[in-house]
Amino acid sequence: AQTVTQSQPEMSVQEAETVTLSCTYDTSENNYYLFWYKQPPSRQMILVIRQEAYKQQNATENRFSVNFQKAAKSFSLKISDSQLGDTAMYFCAFINNNNDMRFGAGTRLTVKP
């Protein structure tokens, strides 16, 4: 079975600085997708960034980028120029070809002014 592990329950960062959230996963499959979702206090799940496992190039979305290491099964999220609105829970997620979607336990990120 696939598993997703987020080893940092909580993190904090000063506004305008950079922070990296860690995620590792376990799977025996070769084709899959990885995601980072943001969940603010409103509870709404918001997609931050996604990565296709067959792509070597790391995904980037504005201030958000990932470091995808397929061999190490690692998928970290880097947030540059952190803003107060980035304060939220961040979940790493994995989905395979059988629609088996797994989420990590989450990292609570606080951006301090």
Place this chain on the structure above:
Amino acid sequence: NAGVTQTPKFRILKIGQSMTLQCTQDMNHNYMYWYRQDPGMGLKLIYYSVGAGITDKGEVPNGYNVSRSTTEDFPLRLELAAPSQTSVYFCASTMDRYLFSSYNEQFFGPGTRLTVL
């Protein structure tokens, strides 16, 4: 488009009661999912559907049932509510399952907070 809508937003049930959580999407998505999120945890997949008339179990299906009679609706049924089912329930949908498609984003509803006492 309203996206994915869920009703009710909040509900308190007594042990043994039953209820149906409603989920509707207006994006013509084939794939729909039900998740639960326990306090301080990530989401866990309960059931999913790849199209009308087709459903399948996820990671934690026990105590729940689903049906998919139309593309738009994917209700989740709790037959005998138990305190262990206290959670926030999210419904989600996506356009396409194919791994080499760009359209693999799941769109989530706002969630239903359920408490079983």
